[in-house]
Amino acid sequence: MNRTTGIFQRLGIGLLVFFAASTWGGRSANAQGTPTKEYQVKAAFLLNFVQYIEWPAASFAKADTPITVGVLGADPFGPILEKTFQDEAVQGRKLVVKRSRQIEDLKSCHVIFVSKSESEHVGNILTSLNDSSIVTISELDGFAGSGGIINFYFDDKKLRFEINPTAAQPKGLKISSQLLKRAKIVATDKGAK
Amino acid sequence: MKLHRKRNRSVTTTRRSVASPPRNRRWLLQFCVCGAFMASAAIEGRSQDVEPATRPSADQQQPEVAAAKQPDEFKKMSLDELMNVEVTSVSRRESTIGQSAAAISVITQDDIRRSGATSIPEALRMVPGMNVAQIDASNWAISARGFNNNTANKLLVLMDGRSVYTPLFSGVFWDVQDTMMQDVDRIEVIRGPAGAVWGANAVNGVINVITKDAKDTQGALVTGGGGSELRDFGAAQYGWQVKDDVFARIYVKHADHDETVFRSGAPGQDDWSMTQSGFRLDGQPSPDNHYTLQGDIYSGETDLANSSENTDLAGGNILGRVTQKMSDGSDVKLQMYYDRTQRDIPATFVEHRDTFDIDFQYHVPIGKQHDVTMGLGYRYSTDAVGNRVITFVPDRESLNLFSAFIQDEIQLVPEKLRLTLGSKFEHNDFSGFEIEPSARLLWTITKRQTAWVAVSRAVRTPTQLETDLTIVAPGASLIGNKDFDSEVELAYEAGYRIQPVDWLAVDIAAFYNNYDDLRSLELNGTIFSEENKLNGQTYGVEIGSTVQPTEWWTIRAAYTFLNVQVQTDPGSTDVSSESLEGNDPRNQYYVRSSFDLPYHFELDCTWRYVGELETQGVPSYMAFDARLGWHPTDQLELAVVGQNLFDNRHPEFGTGAAQHEIERGVYAMFTYKW
Numbered sequence: 050m051n052r053t054t055g056i057f058q059r060l061g062i063g064l065l066v067f068f069a070a071s072t073w074g075g076r077s078a079n080a081q082g083t084p085t086k087e088y089q090v091k092a093a094f095l096l097n098f099v100q101y102i103e104w105p106a107a108s109f110a111k112a113d114t115p116i117t118v119g120v121l122g123a124d125p126f127g128p129i130l131e132k133t134f135q136d137e138a139v140q141g142r143k144l145v146v147k148r149s150r151q152i153e154d155l156k157s158c159h160v161i162f163v164s165k166s167e168s169e170h171v172g173n174i175l176t177s178l179n180d181s182s183i184v185t186i187s188e189l190d191g192f193a194g195s196g197g198i199i200n201f202y203f204d205d206k207k208l209r210f211e212i213n214p215t216a217a218q219p220k221g222l223k224i225s226s227q228l229l230k231r232a233k234i235v236a237t238d239k240g241a242k
Numbered sequence: 243m244k245l246h247r248k249r250n251r252s253v254t255t256t257r258r259s260v261a262s263p264p265r266n267r268r269w270l271l272q273f274c275v276c277g278a279f280m281a282s283a284a285i286e287g288r289s290q291d292v293e294p295a296t297r298p299s300a301d302q303q304q305p306e307v308a309a310a311k312q313p314d315e316f317k318k319m320s321l322d323e324l325m326n327v328e329v330t331s332v333s334r335r336e337s338t339i340g341q342s343a344a345a346i347s348v349i350t351q352d353d354i355r356r357s358g359a360t361s362i363p364e365a366l367r368m369v370p371g372m373n374v375a376q377i378d379a380s381n382w383a384i385s386a387r388g389f390n391n392n393t394a395n396k397l398l399v400l401m402d403g404r405s406v407y408t409p410l411f412s413g414v415f416w417d418v419q420d421t422m423m424q425d426v427d428r429i430e431v432i433r434g435p436a437g438a439v440w441g442a443n444a445v446n447g448v449i450n451v452i453t454k455d456a457k458d459t460q461g462a463l464v465t466g467g468g469g470s471e472l473r474d475f476g477a478a479q480y481g482w483q484v485k486d487d488v489f490a491r492i493y494v495k496h497a498d499h500d501e502t503v504f505r506s507g508a509p510g511q512d513d514w515s516m517t518q519s520g521f522r523l524d525g526q527p528s529p530d531n532h533y534t535l536q537g538d539i540y541s542g543e544t545d546l547a548n549s550s551e552n553t554d555l556a557g558g559n560i561l562g563r564v565t566q567k568m569s570d571g572s573d574v575k576l577q578m579y580y581d582r583t584q585r586d587i588p589a590t591f592v593e594h595r596d597t598f599d600i601d602f603q604y605h606v607p608i609g610k611q612h613d614v615t616m617g618l619g620y621r622y623s624t625d626a627v628g629n630r631v632i633t634f635v636p637d638r639e640s641l642n643l644f645s646a647f648i649q650d651e652i653q654l655v656p657e658k659l660r661l662t663l664g665s666k667f668e669h670n671d672f673s674g675f676e677i678e679p680s681a682r683l684l685w686t687i688t689k690r691q692t693a694w695v696a697v698s699r700a701v702r703t704p705t706q707l708e709t710d711l712t713i714v715a716p717g718a719s720l721i722g723n724k725d726f727d728s729e730v731e732l733a734y735e736a737g738y739r740i741q742p743v744d745w746l747a748v749d750i751a752a753f754y755n756n757y758d759d760l761r762s763l764e765l766n767g768t769i770f771s772e773e774n775k776l777n778g779q780t781y782g783v784e785i786g787s788t789v790q791p792t793e794w795w796t797i798r799a800a801y802t803f804l805n806v807q808v809q810t811d812p813g814s815t816d817v818s819s820e821s822l823e824g825n826d827p828r829n830q831y832y833v834r835s836s837f838d839l840p841y842h843f844e845l846d847c848t849w850r851y852v853g854e855l856e857t858q859g860v861p862s863y864m865a866f867d868a869r870l871g872w873h874p875t876d877q878l879e880l881a882v883v884g885q886n887l888f889d890n891r892h893p894e895f896g897t898g899a900a901q902h903e904i905e906r907g908v909y910a911m912f913t914y915k916w
Contacts, residue, residue, distance in 0.1 A: 085744055086793060087329045093316035094324055123689070133317045166689070169657065194529060206328040206352075231321055238529060 088126050090208055091201060092133040095162065095186065098199060099139050101228035104159055105221035108182050115143040119155035121174065122164030124148055152177055163187040163197070171195055182220045193235040198222070200235075211235045343662055343682035343694035344436070345371065345737055345751035347786060349429040351454075353798075356836055356846045358869040358883035360423060360472060360497075360909075362451060363416050367850060368834065370800035371433040371447075371751070371784035373826050375852075375895035378902035379499050379512040380417040380544050383825075383895045386433045386447040387755065388780040388806045390825045390895075396702055398436070398444035401451045402536065403601075404561050404579050409623050409641060410593065411707045418540060418555050418583065419451075420518055422477055422493045424463065424913070427454040433784065434753060435680065435700035435733045445700040445731050446755075453536075456481060456489035456524040462916050469909025471885070473498040473513075488525040494518070501545065502902040503891060510902045516542030516555070530567035537561065546588060557583040572606035592628035597621065613651040620644055634710040635722060644669045660684045672704040673728045695736045702729040708761060708772045720770040727774045732756045745790040754781040760808065762816035775814035778822070780806045794838040802830040824857030844871045855895065863892045879913045 099116055116139060120126065134144035147158060152174050155161050161183050163174060168189050175196045178185060185197045192200040193213040200211050212232040217224055316324065347369045359365040363382040367374045373390045375383040385394035395412035398405065401421065407414045429451050436444040459481040466476035477495035484490050494517070501513040520538030539558035546553055561579035568574070581597040603617040624640040649664030665679035680698035687693060708726035713719060737751040759774035782804035789797045804826055808819040834848040846869045854862040866888045871881040884907070886892065891903040 086327075089316050090324060090327050090329060093319060094321075096317055097321050097324065137317070203329075207325060208327065208329060209325065228321070231325065236529070 087208075089129055089133075091188070092126055092129050094201070094208065094210065095130075095160070096133055096137060096139075096144070098184070098186070098228065099144070099160060101225035102184055103223040103225075105182050108159055109142070113142065115145045116160070117145050117147055117158040119158035119161040120146065120148045120164060121152060121155055121161055121167055122150060123166035125164060126162075156181065156183075158183055160184045160186060163189070163192070165189060171197070182222055184217070184222060191238075194238040196237050199232075209233065213237060341684065341686075341692070343660070343684035343696060343737075345433040345735065345749075345753075345784060347371075347431045347433075347749075349431070351424075351426055351428065354423055354426055354429075356844065356869060356871070357834060357848060358846070358867055358881070358885065360475070361416075362419055362421075362429065365423075365426075365429060366431065366449065368798065368800060368832055368848075369431045369433075370749075370786040370802050370832075371782070372431065372802075373804075373830070375855075376904050377895045378502050378510055380514040382416040384414070384416065385826070386431075387753065387782060388446065388778075388804060388826050389822060395705070396445040397447050397449065399449045399451075402453055402561065403450075403563065403577055404559060404581060405599070405621075406581075408583070408595065409597075409705060410595075410625070412702060412705045415555075415583075415585070417514065417516070417544065418542070418557060420495075420516065420540070421451070421453060421520070421538070422479055422495060424465065424477075425453045425459055425479070425491075425493070425522075427452045427458075433751065434696070434735050435678070435698040435731060445702045445729070453522065455534075456491045456522045457483075457526075459491045459522075460489065463913065464915075465911060465913040467909055467911025469883075469907055471500045471905060471907030472909045473500045475911075484523070487527050488523065490521065490523040492519070492521040500907075502904055504899070505893065505901050505903060506899075511545050511547040512902065514542060514544035516540060518542075531565070533562070533564045535560075535562045549588065551588040553588070554586040555584070557581070570606070572604065574605075575601075575603040577601045591632050593625055595623065595625035597623040610656070611653045614649070616646070616648040618646050633712045634706055635712050636710065639706060639710070641671050643671075658686055660686075668703075670703050672709065672726075673701075676701050676703060676728060690742060691738070691740045693736070693738045696733070698733045698735075700731045700733065702731070704728060718768050718770060720772075723772050726761070726772055727759055729760050729774065730758045732758075746787070748785065748787040751784045752782070755779065760822075762810065762814055763818040764815045765817050766815060773814075775811040776808055776816055776819055776822070777811060778806065778808040780804065796836045798832075798834045798836075800830075800832040804828060821857045824855055827853030827855060827862070829853040842873050844873075845869070846871075852894070858895065858897045858901075860893050860895060860897075860901070863894070864888065865892070877915050880911070881913075882908070882910045884908045 095118060099118075118130065118134070120130070130146045134146065137144055147155060149155050152161075156178075159182075161178070163171065163185060165188060167174060171187070171189060171192060172195060175185060184199065185192075186199040186201075187197055188201040189197075190202075193211045193216075196213065196216050198213055198217050200213075202209055202211065210232050211234070212224065212229060213235045214224060214229065216237060316327070319327075349365050349368060353368060354365045357365065357368060359367075363374055363376070363384060366372050366384060371386050373383075373385050375390065377383055383390050383394055385391070385397055387396075389396055391413075394414075395407075397407075397414070399407055399414050399419070401419065406419050429449065431447065431449050433447045435446070436448045459479065460483065461481055463479045464477070466474075468474035475495070475497035477493060479491060479493035481489065481491035496515070496517045498515040499513055502510040504510055518538060518540035520536065522534065522536040524532070524534050526532045537558065537560035539556075541554075541556040543552040543554050559579060559581040561577065563575065563577040565573060565575045578600045579598075581595075581599075583595045584593070586592045599619065599621040601617065601619040603615065605613075605615040607613045621643040622640065623643075625638070627634050627637045629637050645666060645668040647664065647666040649662060652661045652663070653659075654661050660683070662682040662684070663680075665677060668676045668678075670676070678698070678700050680696065682694060682696040682698075684692060684694045704726040706722075708722065709724050710722045711720060712722050733753060733755045735751065735753040737749070739747070739749045741747040757776075757778040757780070760776035760778055762773050762775040764771050764773050764775065782802065784803075785799075785801045787799050789799075791797070805828065806823050806826055808822045810816045810819055830850070830852050832848070832850045834846055837845045839845060848867040849864065850867075851864045852862060854860060865886045867883070867885045868887060869881055869883045871879060873879040886904060886906045889906065891905040893901050893903045896902060
């Protein structure tokens with residue numbers, strides 16, 4: 050039994066080395082910076098969301114003004130956003146992407162995705178957007194309860210989203226019932242700014 | 243110094259001793275050392291949804307990745323199709339524990355399911371730093387960072403905040419700690435002293451088993467199967483919505499386990515069966531308010547060697563918890579539970595125990611830099627022992643434990659440096675007042691790297707095993723020591739976590755622990771007594787990592803190194819120190835490779851190596867488990883699991899003729915939900 054154990058021990062160690070080696074080998078074969086599947090799916094969700102939301106007329110200067118999707122903070126999407134929005138049109142409008150670390154730069158956007166990196170500043174961010182008609186989206190615990198409009202969360206391994214309709218109404222945003230019925234509806238927490 | 247205490251607890255270990263009749267002093271010594279582990283002072287764990295230095299979130303991560311797709315494929319999908327896509331990532335698991343200034347690991351529901359683990363001890367094997375040894379069909383020796391034994395007493399174990407170690411010997415009877423494994427949301431394991439938050443006896447770690455909220459287990463579920471070692475098992479559960487914000491579930495389960503074998507190959511006569519039923523109710527009348535009511539009852543029996551009778555096990559518990567968030571960002575939690583256990587080992591001993599516990603916690607952020615949590619608790623535990631071969635003097639004991647703790651997380655440099663200071667204050671009936679302070683510092687080097695250091699003091703309070711256990715046998719006797727004191731640990735720990743790329747995360751923890759007043763077994767003439775005349779040092783390293791080379795392939799690996807040294811104090815006539823050093827393996831590793839295959843198949847292969855236990859004469863072993871699962875629809879899952887496949891049997895713990903060997907086993911199961 051000892052000899053068998055010895056063989057299996059070596060087999061085990063060999064496999065460990067094999068896994069480690071194949072990890073490096075396997076990864077370099079993949080494209081550098083391939084975004085994870087999670088963000089590919091979230092980008093597809095963003096594309097869907099804009100199709101179910103109506104902005105007040107004043108949000109767009111002309112009939113063909115594009116819909117601007119802003120990413121605030123550390124960008125988890127990378128080029129996947131552009132790839133997802135490429136050749137797409139919503140209500141006759143194209144989609145463009147803008148990125149910045151400062152909320153001031155994104156005030157002309159129609160949608161702002163708030164990155165996890167901004168988790169400590171959510172309150173200030175949402176307050177500064179109070180008078181705008183921007184759809185705020187994030188993936189932070191409690192974002193919708195704090196006044197954000199859409200928030201991603203996981204149910205086991207599947208992506209879900211919650212929507213705060215009372216945060217959207219005063220902004221003149223109309224969210225289709227098709228989207229609302231697939232969402233978890235959330236109200237603004239008492240005491241949240 | 244010590245108040246008079248009465249405690250009577252049955253010593254499960256006596257059951258094993260009865261199987262092999264006393265032959266010489268060495269046997270009695272081992273018996274006493276084993277028996278000595280039983281009993282423990284009231285250890286107050288803080289019941290709650292697990293909050294070590296940080297708060298791991300409720301997020302799951304479990305990849306169930308299908309073949310990798312191009313972004314184009316996703317953008318063509320409708321909302322409903324997107325909501326059906328399954329996503330996994332290393333990041334999600336790591337993000338929750340990345341901010342912890344402690345050696346913490348999280349076992350998720352997917353880890354449990356895919357590893358083929360059918361019990362909590364089996365699930366614990368994958369955690370670095372845990373020493374999990376199966377003694378026989380229903381008994382386990384589980385510890386972290388040294389001093390493992392069938393009555394290991396330095397680990398605190400909680401089920402949804404309910405402490406499950408027995409005060410008899412400060413250890414856990416693993417044969418009655420069960421739940422629907424499908425309902426386990428996660429198991430959080432903290433290695434190292436968590437005394438400041440969890441109280442005494444969390445000397446080497448805390449294990450918290452957290453079950454899912456009732457609203458996450460709606461609908462019907464039926465599961466069942468059978469095999470060679472896990473002979474047969476079945477369970478059924480139903481969850482429903484009681485009214486607007488109130489959800490409930492009930493379950494019933496039963497399992498029969500086959501016997502193991504002795505070293506000689508003779509049948510181990512330790513087969514066991516258990517039936518358990520329970521419920522959980524969760525209500526959330528508003529986003530700020532949540533209440534839970536849950537309970538279980540169980541009844542089972544284990545075969546007793548060389549006897550036509552069985553050991554009877556029975557018990558039940560009920561727990562209620564309310565949490566409320568306030569408008570100023572603070573929150574309060576109140577929890578109460580009642581727990582009853584009955585253990586009847588014919589001809590050896592009987593113990594019935596009732597425990598009542600109430601716990602209150604208040605958490606409040608103060609300004610931008612301080613985050614304070616404090617708590618108060620009281621536990622009352624009373625038991626009655628029927629003295630037979632093993633006697634406890636007195637045979638009826640009621641214990642009171644009062645506890646308070648306070649902890650402050652201070653942002654020294656916001657988002658860069660965080661200092662956590664805390665301490666637990668307890669008063670128990672054995673050693674009086676105990677104080678367990680701790681300081682932890684977390685340095686967030688970058689968003690992908692964190693490092694931490696900690697210094698803590700923890701105690702393992704005296705138990706009935708030391709103070710009341712009395713054995714009189716020809717040629718040797720053991721008298722309880724009413725002056726037995728707490729064991730004290732000073733722990734120095736450090737750790738480092740890095741996630742250099744999204745698909746690789748590594749977590750390293752190292753420690754050096756200094757122990758004083760460890761329990762010694764002194765021999766004077768023919769009389770044994772338990773005193774505090776040993777001291778010890780342990781040090782070790784634990785490494786855990788997760789690698790995801792491709793969308794469909796994930797590897798989890800853990801490595802543990804441990805060195806235990808024990809010395810006698812001057813004037814000691816101890817005879818047990820050598821065996822204490824050899825109860826833990828020096829090296830262990832665990833690797834599980836998970837593959838998501840086409841056509842909804844999944845394959846998991848696990849290799850684990852455990853080093854030898856020198857003084858026990860248990861050789862090192864390597865075990866291989868494999869699970870093949872198939873989930874053709876969302877509702878149905880089938881699986882075949884093989885355990886210990888390379889070896890027809892091997893021992894993991896135990897000495898001499900009483901040593902049991904764990905056999906190779908295969909089982910198949912189905913799960914159907916609707």
